[in-house]
Amino acid sequence: MKKPEAANASFVSTASEVPFWMTDIGENEIATVTETMAAKSFSMGAVTAKMEAEIAKQLDVPHVLCTTSGSMALMMGLMAVGVGPGDEVIVPTRTFIATAHAASLLGARVVLVDSRSDSPNMDVAEAAKKITPRTKAIMPVHLNGRVCDMATLRALAEKHGLAVVEDACQGMFSRGPDGFQGTLGDCGCFSFGMVKLVSTGQGGAIVTRDKDLYEKLAAMRNHGVADVVSHTYLTTGHNFKFNDLLASIGLWQVRRGPEKASHVNAIYKKYRKGIEGLPFIELAPVDVDNGEVALWTEAISEERDALMAFLAGEGIQTRKFIPCVHTAPHFDSGERFPNSEHFNRTGFNLPCGPDLPLEYVDRTIEALKKYAKA
Numbered sequence: 001m002k003k004p005e006a007a008n009a010s011f012v013s014t015a016s017e018v019p020f021w022m023t024d025i026g027e028n029e030i031a032t033v034t035e036t037m038a039a040k041s042f043s044m045g046a047v048t049a050k051m052e053a054e055i056a057k058q059l060d061v062p063h064v065l066c067t068t069s070g071s072m073a074l075m076m077g078l079m080a081v082g083v084g085p086g087d088e089v090i091v092p093t094r095t096f097i098a099t100a101h102a103a104s105l106l107g108a109r110v111v112l113v114d115s116r117s118d119s120p121n122m123d124v125a126e127a128a129k130k131i132t133p134r135t136k137a138i139m140p141v142h143l144n145g146r147v148c149d150m151a152t153l154r155a156l157a158e159k160h161g162l163a164v165v166e167d168a169c170q171g172m173f174s175r176g177p178d179g180f181q182g183t184l185g186d187c188g189c190f191s192f193g194m195v196k197l198v199s200t201g202q203g204g205a206i207v208t209r210d211k212d213l214y215e216k217l218a219a220m221r222n223h224g225v226a227d228v229v230s231h232t233y234l235t236t237g238h239n240f241k242f243n244d245l246l247a248s249i250g251l252w253q254v255r256r257g258p259e260k261a262s263h264v265n266a267i268y269k270k271y272r273k274g275i276e277g278l279p280f281i282e283l284a285p286v287d288v289d290n291g292e293v294a295l296w297t298e299a300i301s302e303e304r305d306a307l308m309a310f311l312a313g314e315g316i317q318t319r320k321f322i323p324c325v326h327t328a329p330h331f332d333s334g335e336r337f338p339n340s341e342h343f344n345r346t347g348f349n350l351p352c353g354p355d356l357p358l359e360y361v362d363r364t365i366e367a368l369k370k371y372a373k374a
């Protein structure tokens, strides 16, 4: 059986033969990194521009800017739409805390919203109840490639004059009825971390259809400088630049994006069929038959902790869901979020990833069946 690559080493416990995630780094990435190194100039330049053009083409969006991380893309997006002290920003509590930190680090108040009962995504009807005269922006998070209800959300934003900054860090290449996630709001953000479909180790991107917003974001990425020739200061900013070494990896990762998306969806579908009839586990829904991409195969079980321990004993690594934002003391106002808490208590990720062999999925399904008989 194929062993995990060295590139995945930090995600592989020595006791596990089946890692919870296997990424896919190919020969092209290695060759292009070598070429870029040989050129002896690898700050943000031509290769980053190529990667941006490739993202624009694949996601059918006119403006793309790569940056240091998904977290930074979120912060740039909020800065560009004018979020600052005194503003409120609506954020789901079931997300990676980066979404909330992007708003709070700009001095805004984070207003948390529960998930739907049938999906870990934000309940848009609940979000509507949290709008006040101070609300400046709303951040739909397309968790694990599940599209947030963008039609309702955009109508809501229009009615109340709110900006929509999409967190599509887990949703690259995933589509809903209106198009690719991340391309449906004022701007959308992606992450290129190790457990993402496109991985450069660290990195991210922000995309938009709005030319003015793009020009502002582009300047913001380089301390507000409109262009390096005139050196005119257009806006505030910082050093949010990407670099060509990471883009040398990312360019190929983006090119292979559709292929990777199809592999992770094949994994999801194999699990879906394999666990049919097992009463103690179900998959968190992702509409893989209609364009959504299940970045991870997420499972829900009331017996989660026992199941994870059993699978670990079988050499199979799993990961619990990341905790809700309101579990962090600095975001805990005492408010309860029952649906999100349910997912937090019962959710975990089964082994998956763009380079995970399907035999590992079979092996995990067999172990789940063994648990059923234990």
Ligand SMILES: Cc1ncc(COP(=O)(O)O)c(C=O)c1O
Residues within 6 Å of the ligand: 069, 070, 071, 072, 095, 096, 098, 099, 141, 167, 169, 170, 190, 191, 192, 193, 202, 203, 204
């Ligand atoms: C929903 C969500 N938002 C934001 C981020 C932050 O992205 P990055 O790790 O690239 O900063 C992540 C990363 O996992 C994420 O899952």
